[in-house]
Amino acid sequence: MTTATRPAALSRENLSDAISQLAAGGALIVVFIYLSIASDRFLTSDNLFNVGQQTAVTAIIAIGMTLVIITAGIDLSVGAVAALSGVVGVKLMIELGLPPNLAIVVGVLVGALAGLVNGLLVTITQLAPFIATLGMMSVARGLTLIVTGAAAVFGAPADFRLLGQGEIGPVPIPVIALIAVAILGHLVLTRTRLGRYSYAIGSNPEAARLSGIPVKRYLTAVYVIAGALAGFGGMMAASRVNSGQPNFGIGLELDVIAAAVIGGASLFGGRGTVVGTLIGGFLIALIRNGSVLLNVNTFYQSVIIGVIIWLAVIFDQYRRRRLGGAGE
């Protein structure tokens, strides 16, 4: 049954992972079909691309968050870091005449730098990730307000709009960027040392260290990646409104964590996938979109999303308990 040449065979655990994603995936399909029937505006390419475009920022940042959560960490600073990257990038274009492409790179680097600080706080000073990134959330938001004087920064060059508003053929560029980041993220998680070590660190950091894995280096790298993706998301969001918004991304970290958790990532580490996080992200997006289309009081969105978080995690725990009960 387990011959060496069949790496694609499904074991019980792989299957149950798939089922867990199916549950969130099933919910996604149900909501999708329901909205298709309930609203004639839903199933149009305009609306769907619009959803994709709106979700791209959250989903891209959520992929970085998934990586962090797999290591049993958390990054509360992504929303604030995204805002900081956005305003810094836009300001550099206006004040130094930086070309948009370069500004985007700088925005990503700002995020990566914030991630580096997070990573060093977690690995060198051994702060709990929650605390380290809580501090960064405040620091980054504060810097954003200092840089901008709490006012939005307008006047970016017109071609900066491309990242957030451009299209290639009918497909919005944010959607293309999301697909690229997702494929890359999936490859990193399943096919690279960084991915494998992240799961190992999240599952048992001491076992990982005793296996010769340079835990601190890899953990730091994970926070840098999460920060860089937050920076990228921040630039994309800035591009959508062609301005730097100091108040962008307040509460975004919670949406991002919700997407990962609905998608099967465990806050205790060792579990999580890019596909799951995408499903989680789009489930939230469809519920938001549907509420608008169906004129549902938007306050209900939050309630529904909260309930979905509960159900997803309850299901995950139930599944794990059943699996855990079988061994002696």
Next chain:
Amino acid sequence: MSADRTPVVRLSGVTKRFPGVLAVDNVDLEILSGQVHVVAGENGAGKSTLMKLLSQVERPDEGTVEIGGEPVAFHGPGHAQRLGVAMVYQEFALAPHLTVAENLFLGREPGRFGTLNRGEERRRARELLESVRLDVDPTRRVASLSVAAQQRVEIAKALAIDARLVIMDEPTAVLPERDIDDLFEVIRELTGRGIAVLYISHRLDEIFRIGDRVTVMRDGAVVKTLPVSELDHDQLVRLMVGREIANLYPKPEAELGEVRLAIRDVTRAGVVDGCSLEVRGGEIVGLAGLVGAGRTELARAVFGADRLDSGTVELDGEAVRIDSPAAAIDAGLGYLTEDRKGNGLALELAIEHNITLANLPTRGPLLDLGREHEIAAHRRDQLDIRTPSLRRRVEALSGGNQQKVMVAKWLETRGRVLFFDEPGRGIDVGAKAEMFELIGELATEGRAIVLISSYLPELLNMCDRILVMRDGRMAGELARDDFSEERLMALATGAKEAHER
């Protein structure tokens, strides 16, 4: 005498299934008051499930459980406690930040209307501690107690609920040798009060030391229940394994080669003090000593897991600088930890991913998943790791198979010098025999082996030489011709103490 003993617990036709496993198969069992009833069997024999059925952690699929002559319905662990069934877990279920007294009465605090009568709590706590012969202040925090003392608190907790049946799951696995006698005295005191003790252990000698009756389980079913006095060691092993085990400790006759590992004056402040040791290729050198003597600490420091304050390490005549496990692995060292779950394995990862964790096969920047699977399949066949799939999470394996996964991981790093820290802990007789056979083979292939064990028969049978540690220092060395438990214990405890015995 035992004729007039009443059964505290009676199981009739109890069956429990898990998906794909018949964990407990139509078990009939009577546990008598005032007796130590041992349940013996290999991992997977159904012992743990049986305990969980008694403590109502799991619900039986079929059959009846009677406690004190009354059939009991399933209402969860709290109900079992109220019926007088107490469980002393291997990993203690104490709240480390609370005091001893608070732990003893957790959930049943003396006092009225939600207020606490702390004086009363302390007074009753002192009584309970006295009856388990534990001399500590009840206001101390549990976290500050030794493992042995914490275990005593667990037992006192069982007394606090007036337990009729106390279930102990491998209580000696966590204890230093010298505390085991004390524990046994406390157990005798319990049975003296008419309490029944259900005792689970992998250490056969304990079964004969403490047991009154023994039930042997295999594949979920009861093989036999009989008085311990009607049984000898070999018969017991045969009942447990279902076949003859010719030799539990197959010592290889390996040709000794050159010195592979030489440690000189290794010191780690506070735990290891100027230890030196040499191991040749093909040689198995034992590290003996009481718990806390510094054996694990020495191994960890040499392996780079903890900082080494001073001293040198040479491999095959070359000095190596080891400042991290990664450096140690590069140099050819391997360390199988004593704590599989705590720091040996990534339990949520697949078996194959654990096997390759310390030496991932890559192609360019990417992992070579096909090659990884081949490697894992090869090790599975070589070490006989029993699993339906290499993609299963390691946590689903039995202890013996988990141990093999750790060995496989270190074979993948091409380790020339392997430290085995308590390789026999928590695995059953059959798996143990296999593990020691494997260790012998690894030595025969020219590797140098350092074997750390608290269980003397393992050391006396497997090793070419034994070094004894005491208080972080090397207390002495025994050549194979001089091996004896007495000499070993004399060195481990300090000769003076041994003379007084």
